[in-house]
Amino acid sequence: MxxxxxxxxxxxxxxxxxxxxxxxxxxxxxxxxxxxxxxxxxxxxxxxxxxxxxxxxxxxxxxxxxxxxxxxxxxxxxxxxxxxIPSKTKYVPPKQPHYNQDKTSDFIIKLLQFLVPLVILGLAVGVRIYTKSE
Missing domain, CATH: 3.10.120.10 (Cytochrome b5-like heme/steroid binding domain)
Known part of the structure; x- marks a missing residue:
């Protein structure tokens, strides 16, 4: 060549x-x-x-x-x-909604405020039923 x-x-x-x-x-x-x-x-x-x-x-x-x-x-x-030769284009990721940590934290706190008392109530009822059966 x-x-x-x-x-x-x-x-x-x-x-x-x-x-x-x-x-x-x-x-x-x-x-x-x-x-x-x-x-x-x-x-x-x-x-x-x-x-x-x-x-x-x-x-x-x-x-x-x-x-x-x-x-x-x-x-x-x-x-x-x-x-x-065509120039290379830089990859631009698609726009995504902003992740708001505060809203997620608020949701988790509200969920726990609802679930924790239910778990405590359930344990109390379970213990009472268990002690009655003995």
């Missing part, structure tokens, strides 16, 4: 998404991994699922060895035009 200074767009790279022609974007560089599909330890499906997008995070998350990183040079095609 060799470095010939090509600058490719995401659209160009996304066309190469099959077992017969598979290109990946990793670290701003484009690699033709077609010949490596059968030898990839994770299987060809892993590589094929990373086509058509920036696969840098996928590649880094696995924790590839220095040997694997050195092998990449032989598959190098060119650089990616970074302006063609």
């Amino acid at each position: 060799g470095s010939d200074g090509k600058v490719l767009t995401l659209e160009d790279v996304a066309k190469h998404n099959s077992k017969e022609d598979c290109w990946l974007i990793i670290g701003g560089k484009v690699y033709d991994v077609t010949k490596f599909l059968d030898d990839h330890p994770g299987g060809d499906d892993v590589l094929l699922s990373a086509t058509g997008k920036d696969a840098t995070d996928d590649f880094e998350d696995v924790g590839h060895s220095t040997t694997a990183r050195a092998m990449m040079d032989e598959y190098f095609v060119g650089e990616i035009d970074a302006t063609t």
